[in-house]
Amino acid sequence: MAALLTSPPVISSVTPQIGTPTQNNSNAFYTATEVIIKGENFGLEPVVRFNDTVATLSLNLGTELYTKVPDGTYSGYITVSKSGGSCLPNSKTGVNCSGMEFFVDCYSVTNKQYGPEIELKQGQGISVEYDGNETKAFRTDTLLSERNLTISCESVVTVRVFSRSCQATDYVLQNNPIIPFPSGVATQFYITAESATCSLVL
Structure with missing residues (x-):
């Protein structure tokens, strides 16, 4: 019994390792992903965190x-600490602490309803064809600095940009918008256009 109290927790698996906080956007609602953490030495009152956000067991x-991805979560670490233990900020280590990587994906929860995500890398431009009223999903690589997404299109576009914790900002029926993207994260976004060729430059 003493060994169980003093031994650090051990995480053997996190299922799934990709999920989303609650998404309550203007035309879509997705519940937080349920996550199952398997392992040993969790103790009677373990504390689960997604980065620095405490999750409810x-x-x-x-x-x-068993827990759910809490609001405000972004990609990083899921950790378990025992009573009296603590995990270092943005880390999977600490005193009586164990952790594993966890990834927030705002698009996978939709069952990829707009097809595969198109990757746009910083410093690159791509051309995308739209056939009728169509929505396509995109993601950037991890941006090393703040960048502007410049969209040039033959039609007005509606753009939905997700924060790193899956809160959406909509730019509705815009002509050739320029949209700021933050540094240090990979940003996911949708673009809806009407029978047009659109160029995207980041």
Whole structure:
């Protein structure tokens, strides 16, 4: 019994390792992903965090912990610490702490309804064809500095840009918008256009 109290927790798996916080956008609602953490030595009152955000446990089976991705979560680490333990900020290590990488993906929860994501890299430009009223999904690579997405299109466009914790900002029926993207993260976004060729430059 003493060993269980003093031994650090061990995470053997996190299922799934990709998920989303609650998305409550103007025309779509997706619930937070349920996550199951398997391992040992979790103790009676373990604390689960997604980065620095404490998550609510719905069930503790001793070797399995059930929780949901809390609001504000972004890609980083999911950690479990025991009573009296602590995890270092933005880290999977600490005192009586164990962690594993976790990725926030705002698009996968939709079952890829707009087809595969198109990647746009910083410093690059791409040309995209739209056939009828169509929406396409995009993502950037991790931006090393703040960049502007410049869209040039033969039709007005509607753009939905997701923050790193999947909160959406909509730019509705815009002509050739220029949209700021933050540094240090990969940004996911949708573009809807009407039978047009659109050029995207980041």
